[in-house]
Amino acid sequence: MSKRKDLNINIHHITRVEGHGDIVVDVVNGELKQCELQVTETPRFFEAMLLKRPFTESALITSRICGICAVGHATTSLRATESALGIAPSPQTKRLRRLNMLGEILDSHILHAYMLVAPDLLNVGSVFPLAKTAPDVVLRALRMKKVAGDICRVVSGRHTHPIAMTVGGFTHLPTTDELYTLRESLESILPDVTATVELFQSLSLPEFERDTEYMALRRDDGVYGFIGGDIVSTDENGRWPVEQYLSVTNEIVLPHTSAKNCSNQRDSYMVGALSRFKLNADLLHPQAAAAATALGLTQDCINPYMNTVAQVVEIAHCIIEGMALIDELLKRGISFEEPIAPTRLSGEGVGACEVPRGMLFHHYAIEDGKVALADCIIPTNQNVANVEADMRALVPTLLELPQPEIAHRLEMLVRAYDPCISCSTHMLNVKFE
Amino acid sequence: MNKPKIAFFDFTSCEGCQLTVIDSLQTHPELLDMIDIVEFREAMSEKSDSYDVAFIEGSCTRVGDEARLIDIRERAGLVIALGACAHLGGVNAIRNNQNLDMVREYVYGDKKEWFDTYEPRAISKVIEVDGVIPGCPIDGAEFLRVVKGLFQGRILSPPDYPVCMECKLNGTVCLYQRGQVCLGPIIRAGCNAICTTYGNSCIGCRGLIPAANIDSMRVVLAEHGVDEAEIDSKMTLFLTNELAELEQEQGR
Numbered sequence: 001m002s003k004r005k006d007l008n009i010n011i012h013h014i015t016r017v018e019g020h021g022d023i024v025v026d027v028v029n030g031e032l033k034q035c036e037l038q039v040t041e042t043p044r045f046f047e048a049m050l051l052k053r054p055f056t057e058s059a060l061i062t063s064r065i066c067g068i069c070a071v072g073h074a075t076t077s078l079r080a081t082e083s084a085l086g087i088a089p090s091p092q093t094k095r096l097r098r099l100n101m102l103g104e105i106l107d108s109h110i111l112h113a114y115m116l117v118a119p120d121l122l123n124v125g126s127v128f129p130l131a132k133t134a135p136d137v138v139l140r141a142l143r144m145k146k147v148a149g150d151i152c153r154v155v156s157g158r159h160t161h162p163i164a165m166t167v168g169g170f171t172h173l174p175t176t177d178e179l180y181t182l183r184e185s186l187e188s189i190l191p192d193v194t195a196t197v198e199l200f201q202s203l204s205l206p207e208f209e210r211d212t213e214y215m216a217l218r219r220d221d222g223v224y225g226f227i228g229g230d231i232v233s234t235d236e237n238g239r240w241p242v243e244q245y246l247s248v249t250n251e252i253v254l255p256h257t258s259a260k261n262c263s264n265q266r267d268s269y270m271v272g273a274l275s276r277f278k279l280n281a282d283l284l285h286p287q288a289a290a291a292a293t294a295l296g297l298t299q300d301c302i303n304p305y306m307n308t309v310a311q312v313v314e315i316a317h318c319i320i321e322g323m324a325l326i327d328e329l330l331k332r333g334i335s336f337e338e339p340i341a342p343t344r345l346s347g348e349g350v351g352a353c354e355v356p357r358g359m360l361f362h363h364y365a366i367e368d369g370k371v372a373l374a375d376c377i378i379p380t381n382q383n384v385a386n387v388e389a390d391m392r393a394l395v396p397t398l399l400e401l402p403q404p405e406i407a408h409r410l411e412m413l414v415r416a417y418d419p420c421i422s423c424s425t426h427m428l429n430v431k432f433e
Numbered sequence: 434m435n436k437p438k439i440a441f442f443d444f445t446s447c448e449g450c451q452l453t454v455i456d457s458l459q460t461h462p463e464l465l466d467m468i469d470i471v472e473f474r475e476a477m478s479e480k481s482d483s484y485d486v487a488f489i490e491g492s493c494t495r496v497g498d499e500a501r502l503i504d505i506r507e508r509a510g511l512v513i514a515l516g517a518c519a520h521l522g523g524v525n526a527i528r529n530n531q532n533l534d535m536v537r538e539y540v541y542g543d544k545k546e547w548f549d550t551y552e553p554r555a556i557s558k559v560i561e562v563d564g565v566i567p568g569c570p571i572d573g574a575e576f577l578r579v580v581k582g583l584f585q586g587r588i589l590s591p592p593d594y595p596v597c598m599e600c601k602l603n604g605t606v607c608l609y610q611r612g613q614v615c616l617g618p619i620i621r622a623g624c625n626a627i628c629t630t631y632g633n634s635c636i637g638c639r640g641l642i643p644a645a646n647i648d649s650m651r652v653v654l655a656e657h658g659v660d661e662a663e664i665d666s667k668m669t670l671f672l673t674n675e676l677a678e679l680e681q682e683q684g685r
Contacts, residue, residue, distance in 0.1 A: 043548040044445060048536040049527040053666050060636060060670070064524045064569065067449020115455075128470060131462070142459045149456060157631035160449035160570045164631040171632030253544040370662075 004399050005030045009407050021419060023410050025395055035392045037384055037414060047374040055081050055342075055366050056167055062362065062376065063161040068111070070161045071104040071152060072355030073362075073376075075227060080362040081167050083349025085342035092329075092337060093169045094227075096155050099325050100162065101226045101353070102318040103151025107159055108356035109273070109311040109318075110148060112418045113200070114141035117308045120412050121203040137199065140192050144315075147185045151322060154178045169339035176334065183326045186319055193316045197291045200312050205305040206409060210393045212302070212386055213238075213266045214275035215248065217354050224276075224283035224317060226354045232279050235265045242352035245361045249377050261385040262377070268385035271358025272417060273310035274301065288317035304390055305416045311356075345369040357418050358382060380419045387417055437583070440472035440484035441515075442505055444491030444498055445525055445553060449570040450516035451490055457573035464580060485510045486583060488566075492518040492525045492553045499559050506560040511588070513579065514555070514562050517569035517638045517671055524569070525553035526673040555674060564588040569638035569671065572624050591623045595642050596635045599626035608634050614657050616667060619645035637671040647676065 007027035026034035046065055050058055059077040063070040075097050082089060089097075114137070115127040124130060131138045149159055154174045157163030164172040174182075214234040219225035231240040231248055240248055251260040263269065278299050281289065292298075292313045297306060348365040358379030365373035390413055398406045441451055451473070458465055471481035487509035493502060506512055517523040528536045529552045537545035556562060566572075566579055575591070582589040592598075596617035600607065603626055608615040615634035617626070621642050628635050641647075647668075654664045668676060 043537075043540065043550055044525065045528055045536050045540050045550075048531065048539040049524070051531070051539070053527075054663055057666060057670065061524055061527070064447050064449075067447040067452045067570065070447070070449060111452075111455075126473070128465065131465065145456075145459065157627060157633075158570075160447075160452055163628050163633050166633065172630075253541055 050371045050374040067160045069355040076351040076353040076362045079351030084347040100155040102322045106318045107148035213269040216276040216279045262382040270386045274307040277310040285320045291316040436469040437485040438471045445494040446491030446518040488515045490515040494553045511563045513564040522553045522674040567639035
């Protein structure tokens, strides 16, 4: 079949992603005229909504940005507020927040790998028919997802939207019994981790490579961290404290998308599980590192479709890390602690976390207990420019395929980034005086 | 018997209610055998032309949303609002207390004209709605009760008593006794008082009970040391649109 000269793809509302996005590709006479990921989600204006409201409400409101990363938004928001108001959370609070975050990463990755991506690789339209054709796969996913949800329920009441997390600590603490039960549930799904690795070993992802800048947070205490650390990059000279997030994200507003675009040292950069793996692989639990080896994932990987495989590696890591963290909590015993009160009511602070889809920043200025400035930079925004750069490189290599197949490949590419589009549409034009 | 065709749609929201749906269906796989999910963009690629029941998450926040809502209404036998955004406007309606132009400029700067928006509203302001599952997010157990009710040919209404009732049933010590404050006395129950169970106050996500005594609630909050501005904040987290309507009705 000869190469097509003209191609016009307009995928309205990509399915099996969180939020509303369109893919628009236009090739005329073999030349790529247009290649865009258009975020059509309605603008949401969260930062403006926080203004003049009490600092205690910021985490409650911003967790409502996203149903999937609700714990991540709440944690990042609390860190920004606590940094602004001079609050140092207790070691117990930090451990519980880390455990909660592991629950969220697990929940989101299982949802993405099994329910959003696997249907592509098994040639079905959704996870629902798999319940009949591959019940063991679906039941395994459900079993694992339930344990992930249990983690968040025990720590903060529920995953969407967490209740017990508050400025300075927790309003409710898990009991020893709950933690023991949670430990047992995590242990019970260890065989499911092995089976998940085997499943993704047997599925083949599209071959496509394009080098880009990869960025993630990295902690210096040896923890494969999802909370805090410095911003690091695979490019040279790449390490910044999170307070300098604006100098690496460089947001711009574009007319075709309600998500702002970001770039750092190149035209675009990638965040998410693949970037975390590339920049933190030495900190993975040995069993998770072994899973990476089994899945053929290496630190020099530049295939964006492998983001899902990196998520599978993180699933293994989170389960084992979760068990270790619970052991530590049990060893020390849960002590009753009131949330720590602010030492001042005015200040400015940045919070940063690695949420399932990559780096998330919240930045607030607080005056007399009321929010005076708010900025949130969400992983999906940071990825949009990189997805488009991938599409521009990918489309010319696909022109010999039938159009529906090209559309499907592009949709799979977008899905590989696990975009969280409803998150991506509330960004702010920061004014720094 | 033909299985009822069920569809899920989302407007301006975090899609957390649909995630709660996925989670509750997971724990009740028998329901999946009884219904035919024909459209659920977040979870599946297939689409459909008509539905027996359409669950809609999210609030209407721009003129362009209205046509899509009307289209869903025309194709659907029943329309059920799923969660606070669809039911009340949700947290999105916070910005109805603010200057719309300021809000747009704060987020998109001089490019604000590129992004269409208006005051976030409940979907019932645009189309007729047959039922409501309140909450931010919805309560999974309540969703399952509503679906099971549909099989019995009825649309369950959420309780019209306040959250306090559920605190009493759960044996939860009143937050006011613990030096905290709470909107429980004026807010519709049905969530099993989950927030107070986890030590935090009710923030009003399920909306007002019928004939809620707002003035009295404000007095109680003030008596417990909450200043006027903070009372306003609490009253506008989820209740902005409902309170504005109340004021209109009372001709204030």
